[in-house]
Amino acid sequence: MINPPFTFKIEARQDRARAGKFYTPHGVLNTPVFAPVGTQASVKSLTPDQLTNINTSLVLANTYHLHLHPGDELIKELGGLHRFMYWSGPILTDSGGFQVFSLAKNRHIDNDGVTFRSHIDGSTQRLDPEKSISIQENLGADIIMAFDECSDPYDKEYVREAMVRTHAWAERCLQVKTRSDQALFGIVQGGIFEDFRQESAEHIADLEFPGNAIGGLSVGETKSEMHTILELVDRVLPENKPRYLMGVGTPEDLVNGISRGVDIFDCVLPTRLARHNTAMTRYGQRLNVVNAQYTRDAQPLDQQCDCYTCQNFSRAYIRHLIISKEMLAATLLSIHNLHTLINLAHDIRLSILAGNFDDFANRFFQIRSELELDQGGN
Numbered sequence: 001m002i003n004p005p006f007t008f009k010i011e012a013r014q015d016r017a018r019a020g021k022f023y024t025p026h027g028v029l030n031t032p033v034f035a036p037v038g039t040q041a042s043v044k045s046l047t048p049d050q051l052t053n054i055n056t057s058l059v060l061a062n063t064y065h066l067h068l069h070p071g072d073e074l075i076k077e078l079g080g081l082h083r084f085m086y087w088s089g090p091i092l093t094d095s096g097g098f099q100v101f102s103l104a105k106n107r108h109i110d111n112d113g114v115t116f117r118s119h120i121d122g123s124t125q126r127l128d129p130e131k132s133i134s135i136q137e138n139l140g141a142d143i144i145m146a147f148d149e150c151s152d153p154y155d156k157e158y159v160r161e162a163m164v165r166t167h168a169w170a171e172r173c174l175q176v177k178t179r180s181d182q183a184l185f186g187i188v189q190g191g192i193f194e195d196f197r198q199e200s201a202e203h204i205a206d207l208e209f210p211g212n213a214i215g216g217l218s219v220g221e222t223k224s225e226m227h228t229i230l231e232l233v234d235r236v237l238p239e240n241k242p243r244y245l246m247g248v249g250t251p252e253d254l255v256n257g258i259s260r261g262v263d264i265f266d267c268v269l270p271t272r273l274a275r276h277n278t279a280m281t282r283y284g285q286r287l288n289v290v291n292a293q294y295t296r297d298a299q300p301l302d303q304q305c306d307c308y309t310c311q312n313f314s315r316a317y318i319r320h321l322i323i324s325k326e327m328l329a330a331t332l333l334s335i336h337n338l339h340t341l342i343n344l345a346h347d348i349r350l351s352i353l354a355g356n357f358d359d360f361a362n363r364f365f366q367i368r369s370e371l372e373l374d375q376g377g378n
């Protein structure tokens, strides 16, 4: 049976958790899914083959960075992002909004868009909904994002202003979008305020995007505030479309997010930790592999992990690579950290399909509490 692009089929549900399939022009996403971040059209230190070997299905790339360098026009000229970075699977690009609000200098926001100085060369740049869509159309990802404004989650007046602009900008993005082989997702904002989140989720749901994202979380709020917002948004957003929780990706966030109806996650954390010599275990422990205690440690990073790194290399060897400043250290740690999250999302998917996600989640939090890792819990 042929499924038109951007069909979302829910295969199984357990309470609020869902296992589904999202069809894109470059393949099917089996959800829940975790997406590595390739900011500059490269998941740092890994080849596409290595990404495939750890079962990566979706890769994220950053509009802001690629627009500034090498330029979206150049990428279009060279055949689009899939060809340029040699990734034949699904790609998602963000709108550039988050980076403008977190990286760019001298930003000035008006109702029409944002003027800012490039963090690279200080040049004056302008990003607005129309420009963001045009850049994302040049890049050619399968999933593209509406241009939104992410505010300080606690500053109520600013959160309201940013939310109102985000809604107006979402409509402008829909109006100027031209490519039918790209799914444009809307983004819910509203900080930690339940009334705003309700309003924003209703507004975005009414615009009937083929998928919806929850933005402005994991930006300084508590875990319990994040969970309250996720539960609220989950009740409002349409069930039959994928939900993407932006920029969230620790093991416990995956279990907590999926149990609150989230299907897609991305985060720089696993590759960032890898570059800081840190391994992440399935239950959220962090090992700083450079520590002297690992000098003679013949164990793998994580005893229970079946990734290429853990099957073949000891902590002592990886520590040696780090101290010798060998690039392979970042590669081996990135393989392990990404595998941990991708495989966790996959195992959760299997547990939902088998009808035992409850047991899976209970056991996960039980082990975390035995390891004395849990604070937010379930």
Ligand SMILES: [Zn+2]
Binding pocket: 301, 302, 305, 306, 307, 308, 309, 310, 311, 335, 336, 337, 339
């Ligand atoms: Zn591993």
